[in-house]
Amino acid sequence: MTQPARGSVRFRNVRKCFGTFTAIHDLDLDIETGTLVTLLGPSGCGKTTTLRMLAGLETPTSGSIEIGGRDVTRLPANERDVAMVFQSYALFPHMSVLDNVAYGLEAGGQSKAEARENADAGLTLVGLAGYGGRLPAELSGGQQQRVAVARALVLEPQVLLLDEPLSNLDARLRRRVRTEIRELQQRLGFTAVYVTHDQEEALAVSDRIVVMDSGRIAQQGPPRELYEAPVSEFIADFMGEANVLPCQIVDVSEGRATIEISGFRHSLAARAATPGPAKLAVRANAITLTPDRGTPRTGKPGPENRLPGRVQSSAYLGDHVEYEVELESSTIFVIDTGTADPLPPGADVSIGFRERGIALIVG
């Protein structure tokens, strides 16, 4: 049998109770070496508890955790060979940036000179060469978080743990720092476990996303799979605002399904569908709206694949328009990026679906 690689992570049957409350239910999770895996989910779903158990800051009630093939379940945090980046940066304010990064190295037994040399290399790695002499307060939020990343990386941990590392940064900086973290992770090839409640951030940085719901894994897979093939309404909604419409699967052949909603038919790629009632998850940006300028609805059949609707509200947001559109059986949310003139409330429209961004929920 081959030895598990350095940096691999394995949760087996891990349960965590706080008193009588079970925060994590029998978690099984494998993380491959060199990948960035995101734990994603709404507040209270158990992401931080999972990360803290991996870090050694919480002890599982039962089950086991392995890092690089070694059982670490009962090991204290400082013997686990992991390093953590917190949302608060947690830098020592009275110490220089260089000393902050060197601190863990010295504590780990390196001489002052050696620790400073390695810390200097760490700062260069995160693009902060020359900033070592400053105090943390003399850096921007984004730079401080890069110092925190450097401080963790110089320890050369088997696994880097990141707990909502961007939540103290403003939106623009968040985008930049997340790209930097991902580039660094891919360039150096370390394993990273990243906690966030922001699905866009998860989609942007991850090799795999693990979506959690009430202490359980709701779905895991590559970003695109979760976005394009959600197994439940919860995932469809969580991975990007989706409209969930009841539909009828009327035909299945060669990996495609034909569905019917209020008499309108549409064909889409579908893996494990069988005829019968189902739900269709439709991304807000996968819907096309066409103004229906007084064309009589009766007598002639409407254009293929289109559903009649009426605009309930519209909001112009610069690069796109958001609509609420009333259909026969429900109200849907639509994002239209191509409209020059927003359609006013009350306008009759017909609705179509794009090929991408719609998925059958068969789970």
Ligand SMILES: Nc1ncnc2c1ncn2[C@@H]1O[C@H](COP(=O)(O)OP(=O)(O)OP(=O)(O)O)[C@@H](O)[C@H]1O
């Ligand atoms: N020390 C504790 N004592 C009691 N309950 C706890 C403790 N820590 C966490 N919990 C509970 O366990 C559940 C999971 O918490 P956890 O912090 O892991 O969620 P989370 O997904 O990280 O949420 P958030 O995004 O809000 O940080 C929550 O219901 C929380 O209230």
